[in-house]
Amino acid sequence: DAGVIQSPRHEVTEMGQEVTLRCKPISGHNSLFWYRQTMMRGLELLIYFNNNVPIDDSGMPEDRFSAKMPNASFSTLKIQPSEPRDSAVYFCASSAGGPETQYFGPGTRLLVL
Amino acid sequence: DAKTTQPPSMDCAEGRAANLPCNHSTISGNEYVYWYRQIHSQGPQYIIHGLKNNETNEMASLIITEDRKSSTLILPHATLRDTAVYYCIVRSYSGAGSYQLTFGKGTKLSVIP
Numbered sequence: 001d002a003g004v005i006q007s008p009r010h011e012v013t014e015m016g017q018e019v020t021l022r023c024k025p026i027s028g029h030n031s032l033f034w035y036r037q038t039m040m041r042g043l044e045l046l047i048y049f050n051n052n053v054p055i056d057d058s059g060m061p062e063d064r065f066s067a068k069m070p071n072a073s074f075s076t077l078k079i080q081p082s083e084p085r086d087s088a089v090y091f092c093a094s095s096a097g098g099p100e101t102q103y104f105g106p107g108t109r110l111l112v113l
Numbered sequence: 114d115a116k117t118t119q120p121p122s123m124d125c126a127e128g129r130a131a132n133l134p135c136n137h138s139t140i141s142g143n144e145y146v147y148w149y150r151q152i153h154s155q156g157p158q159y160i161i162h163g164l165k166n167n168e169t170n171e172m173a174s175l176i177i178t179e180d181r182k183s184s185t186l187i188l189p190h191a192t193l194r195d196t197a198v199y200y201c202i203v204r205s206y207s208g209a210g211s212y213q214l215t216f217g218k219g220t221k222l223s224v225i226p
Contacts, residue, residue, distance in 0.1 A: 004156075033214075043157070043216040056213075091156050101147075102214060104156030 002026075004105035006092050012111045018080040021108045024073055025094030033093040033102060034067055034077050043091070049075065050097065082112045117201045122221045125195075131188040133220050135201030138182040145204045146177060147214065148186045150197040157200065157216070160186065191224045198222075 005024040013019055025032050033048040047057040049069045057067070064083070069075040079086055089109050093102040118136040125131040137146065147162040161168055161175045163184070168175045174187040188195055200219040 042218060045213060045215070048213070093156075101159045101162070103159065107156050 004092055004094055004103055006090075006105040006108050008108060009106065010109045010111075012113065013082055014113050015083055016081045017112075018078065019082045019086075019110060019112075021077040021079075021090050021092075021110070023075045023077070023092030023105060025075070025092070026103055027073070028096065029094035029103075030072065030097045031095045031100075031102075032069060032075050033095075034075070035091040035093065035104075036088045037091065037107075038088045046077070079110075082110075084112045086110065087112050117203055117217055119199075119201050119217065119220045121218065122223070124223050124225055125188075125191045127193060127224050127226050128190055131191040131195065131222060131224070133186040133188075133199050133201075133222065134183065135185070136183045137201070137203050140181050140203050141205075142181075146175070146181075146184050147202040147204050148173070148175065149200045149202065149214075149216075150195075151200070151219070152194075152197040160199075162204075191222075193224050193226065196222060196224045 004026055007022045031050050034046040035043055036046055037043045044059055046059040047067045048055055052069045052072060065079055067077045087110055089107045091104050091107045093104040095102040145162050145164050148160040149157040150160055151157045161170055161173050163175045163177055177184045198219040198221050200216050202214050
């Protein structure tokens with residue numbers, strides 16, 4: 001099992017540019033989670049999907065952030081336009097649903113200059 | 114969600130048992146206790162979880178008090194690779210078939226040679 005796959009692993013961009021982060025969950029998992037981690041705020045849940053449907057996006061910081069899950073094997077988190085305060089590590093996690101354990105990807109380290 | 118309280122940091126000598134405490138005095142009867150750890154620059158890694166009974170797996174043991182108000186994660190023979198931030202999480206059900214993990218600040222465990 002390849003685990004949760006995230007790309008890119010590192011992203012450096014300039015303020016105002018569009019950023020797209022990608023996630024491939026573990027095969028057979030039907031829940032997918034996007035988290036953001038910063039030194040100031042720790043690890044925060046941004047949004048989660050169940051069976052490709054967004055369940056709760058209350059953690060999404062503002063309208064500049066959007067997430068999609070077009071099918072069971074792919075999800076994107078988009079920031080447009082990006083700002084320096086968006087610099088963080090973004091993690092994707094998946095689970096088999098219900099109370100099952102969440103498995104995290106290696107993260108995408110985003111730096112917005 | 115039940116809140117958890119953990120010491121901010123702990124040291125442990127290599128080869129000795131590491132005992133990481135967690136207080137969750139407001140836990141509800143159907144809430145599980147989960148432990149994750151995050152090694153520097155990696156995504157959080159699942160360790161173990163339990164409801165009432167003590168649990169053991171290849172990584173660690175989880176001891177939950179009879180009143181369920183606290184628990185202890187035990188790494189029986191700590192190695193330098195166990196140096197990480199350890200998160201104790203009480204898992205709640207957020208409805209619509211999905212479960213959230215709310216990460217606190219955790220305990221930074223330093224294993225010393």
